[in-house]
Amino acid sequence: MKTRIAIIGYGHIGRAVEQAVAASADMELAGIFHHNDTLDSIEADIAALCVPSRDVPAYAERMLEKGISTVDSFDIHTQVPDLRRKLMPVAREHNAVSVISAGWDPGTDSMVRAILLAMAPEGLTYTNFGPGRSMGHTVAVRAIKGVKDALSMTIPLGTGIHRRMVYVELEPGADFATVEKAILTDAYFKNDETHVMQVPSVKALDNVGHGVNMLRYGVSGATHNQRFEFNMSIDNPALTGQVLVATARAAARMKNEQKYGVFTMIEIPPIYLLNGDTEELIRTLV
């Protein structure tokens, strides 16, 4: 029997979830709901919450109260433990499963960080992002007076240090120097090397590609100089959508095993993310 997934929110991520569901033999679509649709009629095993992170808590709670399990890619790193604690009693009371922060970072990168820490418990991990668009920084620039549209690119400089390349399209009559100063003194930018450039069209720069370079230098037992590296070059929404669908599979399985509650990806066995017979997957992957 296929797992029935409802998509809530139909932007970049919602569309990517739709495509990943279509490509998964064990999944089927139970409906697509826009951000402001009524959700009373929703009938699904899992709701994939493809709404902005700030809206995730309310949607998750609403779905879990209906006994519908949820997956989301909530990406405000510092608030993940709070979200997990807040949703835990709701998921448990309604015999549902919620997997939170299931994208690539937080998400699969978090799993890799956990495995690297297990391999070398002492040491340093650096996660370098980009080149790629930072949504948080972009939204911060768009909110500045005189900015018609903006793009903030994250450029990795190594050891977790990033350069911000900010491209702004101005409203008629806006003063570039004033906008530039507002950006450079904004909390999002003031601690990073930031360059602001005026462009005629931000839309012409649109690209959802992104990347990660993660490094760990550490110690295994008493042995130093253990080196690990994880890289990816990816279409951001496509990967996020795919991870959400893999996580929905894990959520359905955990619900089936009556493991109700809220989980981050580091709390899930990797095999739960995969479609297929356990022994066959072990034969192929181990």
Added chain:
Amino acid sequence: MKTRIAIIGYGHIGRAVEQAVAASADMELAGIFHHNDTLDSIEADIAALCVPSRDVPAYAERMLEKGISTVDSFDIHTQVPDLRRKLMPVAREHNAVSVISAGWDPGTDSMVRAILLAMAPEGLTYTNFGPGRSMGHTVAVRAIKGVKDALSMTIPLGTGIHRRMVYVELEPGADFATVEKAILTDAYFKNDETHVMQVPSVKALDNVGHGVNMLRYGVSGATHNQRFEFNMSIDNPALTGQVLVATARAAARMKNEQKYGVFTMIEIPPIYLLNGDTEELIRTLV
């Protein structure tokens, strides 16, 4: 309360487990047993089986029958599903946990392969090993008549293709050309590019360094050209010993949760490998 680990087998890996236990605040050593010691007196939560892979099944069964959970780094990839199936009823009957094939490959590499498959379900993964010593190939050469000692290095050529660099130290009077021919026609070598060299001392070449370069090119949803790469440059026994200790931690936790049975690493949540408070680990890693 600390987890008490007994080490069975005291070669490179046994010594590395001893070091990793010493470096782990939540672990303590419950004894070191040599390959041919009597094991009647063993009292431990977990036995780390640091014996050759071919001896793992018998030792695991013997420990599990005493209700002692086990971890091993059984590395005969093709026999992993059989070992899992064989030990399953023993572990379950005696309320114990056995985590098999818990090294770096099979082991943590298997976890990474599973995560990569979840991120891009269609595509190709290449695991490239080395440069580093292949124990299996080295043992095969040592068994050839006229060979006093040998070292077979694995050199990665990309796309999962490997070159074998074989260094042999001959018995007095042995003929190099005969030994070389025996190696080149051996089942371990006949399908790979292989070079055989005579050296005065194999011991002088000893080095337990190893490496991995894993690549996946695949599709997330409907989006092609997703690229992932995992690299490491490591001391082989040190990493294997550390992974065994991390896995022992997971086994102790699963036993505590009454999840009895046999598991490969892809069946274990990554956080189970780590020492520390769940919420604090989520705060740090997610």
